Amino acid sequence: MELFENDALSLSSKINRGKLSAVELMDATLDRIDAVNDTVNAIVYLEDRDKLLAQAKAADASKQTGWLRGVPIAVKDLANVEGMPTTMGSPLFVDTIAPRDDLLVERMKAAGAIIIGKTNTPEFGLGSHTTNSVFGPTRNPYDQSKSAGGSSGGAATALAARMLSVADGSDMMGSLRNPAGWNNVYGMRPTWGAVPSEPTGDVFMHQLATSGPMARSPADLAALIDTMTSPDPRQPNSHFPGVATPMLALPVEKQRIAWLGDWGGAYPYEDGIAELSEAALKQMEDMGHHVEAVKAPFDAESLWESWITLRSFAVAGGAHPLYADPAKRAQLKATAQWEIERGISMTAMDLLTASMTRSDWFRRTLELFDNYDVLVLPSAQCWPFDVNLEYPTEIAGVTMDTYHRWMQVVVPASLIGLPVVNIPAGFGANGLPGGLQLIGPRSRGGRLLQLAHEWHTATDWPNKRPPDL
Template identity: 45%
Template sequence: MSRLGDLGDLTALDADALSTAIHARRVSCREVMGAYLERIHRLNPRLNAIVNLAPDEVLLRQADERDAELEQGRSRGWLHGIPQAIKDASPVTGFPNTLGSPLLADALPARDSVMAARMKAAGCIVVGKTNLPEFGLGSHTFNELFGATPNAWDPAVSAGGSSGGAAVSLAQRLLPVADGSDFMGSLRNPAAWANIFGLRPSQGRVPYWPAADTWVSQLGTEGPMARTVKDLAKLLSIQAGHDPRAPLSIAEGPQDFQAAADPATLRGLRIAWLGDLGGHLAMEPGLLDVAEAALARFAAAGAQVEPTALGFDAERLWDAWLVWRRALVGARIRALLGRPGARERIKPEALWEYDQGATLSFTEFMRASEVRTAFHARMLELFERFDVLALPVTQVWPFPIGQRWPTHVAGREMDTYHRWMESTIYATFAGAPGISVPAGFHANGRWPAGLQLIAKPQADAALLRVAAAYESLIGGLLSLRPPEPAG
């Protein structure tokens, strides 16, 4: 029998609390679905965070099926009966996998991605997809197919991206937990601008399949976003684990990534504060201050924070990054260019990536790979001295929603459409786990910012323990909720 009245607003519960209530039969899966659908129908028309929403009757029927399974003593897992919208870059049967492109508006996949299949197997009910930039390119969620997703805290500015729809859905309680993917900060940037947690797992931690290439294209990865570190860790536990179709995935099997929120974890923790890399990264005023305020919380809990140089030629690294990105993104765009009128319907930033990549030679790519290898070795040296590296997640505050991308940062011209996201490439290029944790707000009180923490490759569990300990220090910051969008 439902005791909904004891639980209050179901959409305000964290995913773990909601899962516990469902399995204790304090609330039915139908009641949970109904509560989320009511909020989605009321707020999503203005947030535009969830796209291709399934019909209510279909979702409620699936919720009834989950309730019937519980009646029989059967649970599919932690996500049993929990509504979930999968990022519109990850194939899910029954939903178009559009990547925000009009060319793919009706592209129905024949199979689920590994991540989506694992989340379904754990019991989630897929209600729709979350919005993203076209092809996931650029940290600003807008596309010609569905339009723009405004920031959860201020509708006048960007939500970030490419997992912008997921971040806004979490912050505005349209979803209890969310997934996303990260190539150049796509799980970290929107999390920072939503005052939530976003984790880019280690390379290979979450198998990426289906994929045209499984040997070279290793910069992008799927992963979790959440309002709590516990939820983040539990969702990663479902997503992670080797799959033979992704031969470079980590062959350790699914792990339990739960992390206790123990402030003692921070005592003696060695943190390298990279800041703006000695002025290399253009940074808008206030972001370093907010990040340093977050680091002061670590220091007050006993961590050792040491300003540290990257110790690697950052411009050389950026040039190598451009080669890798052009090669990988260009291949994705090439697959669509054979369609009639495709070039006219693909956004210019994507065409720029393709055109730049089309002239790359194998020798150029191998030179860039050698630079990446040297950088990886340098990162391992840093991790001999430090437990985590820290730097701001973003180099700018959320910018006007009608702007395609920041052309200037702190008076410096950006020479590419993604140069203002450079602070995210270090975890990606090293194959290391990186997390965005809430750090504070702009002086206007409306724009959140995040602190980026990076651990050594495959140290996802240790990074989550650090994040959970930090979370225990920022209850006041996490208690803040964005205003609901005006009607």
């Protein structure tokens, strides 16, 4: 297990210095997957062992010194890896083999990564609980009767279970943040447009989802976000937020942190969520930062209505061709059908109203960031729930009126594409992990990573309390 306490930067450094071979690392990684993956079901496709060992041998013989040289990575099963299946957790795509790599995968391979397989995700990434009819649920490594979160639950669990040292994820509505919190690892939702998506279809309208890194250390987050970012001229909204990795070596300025609590009572929390968050913030105060409880800065229901309008519009835009075919529609999960139906019923004025609310909220955050450097909310409003439950229908006695209302706490950042670094915050009395969202101004993700790195140095929750598998 000692090898798997290393982060990806440490592993690649050992390989580049001749202290570890890529073949040794691959052998150990595949043995670890064999030992624990059946327990948690995080990796749902794995390449042939001999093929992967041959790629590792080639990495050892290569003169490349990329930071991911010889490091095994499994890619979230929403992205394409040439020659591997891309099921997206849907029975409609179980036989789909990707003809080429997505841009994100190209960039990781160029940095030296060896792609070993795919990590689990809910159908089309919809819902923050990683389960689907193709592969079943990914189980929380801290309690296999509980959810791993989602939609990047497979990636987060593979990290926590020491099957991977670093991973990719994606985030529309907390899909990097919720599973990171529930698996005691780090996840970063970058500023929207910093990580280019695939340059296909519409490239102007749907500014909600983004890919991002997940890891057991902020240093790996920074290294992987630097690999993922750089403008793509085929996408008009892509931009370069700056290089993050060198910032981690700089002194951390004392941060003005705004604790948004339960948003003036708008967000119900299960017992222990607020207490865990506030204990972590007290520790940040002890580190020299200024923490202030701030009243709700915007009407929560207006944000919610704007979000679910724009989200359904985006989901329908991507999935409507499947819905339009009655035979394929019958194979879509009910929540996907509901989301698509909402999206195709939207009027132009519905969308304009939602976008105006989004614009008002963006302007309001400019005022907030004049006075604070970081806004903080919990990763999720509840603890990991029963793995056999589709989604929580109530929190603290409050009924959840949609399949995703229980994740409302992630909406303020998602709606306007702000960068968020999710940090492990410790464990509740139930023994389950939770996290905090560190939210910053656009293109200031590097400063969030600085704060996360300082936090990691002080706490090191992923190594301090790994799962017992």
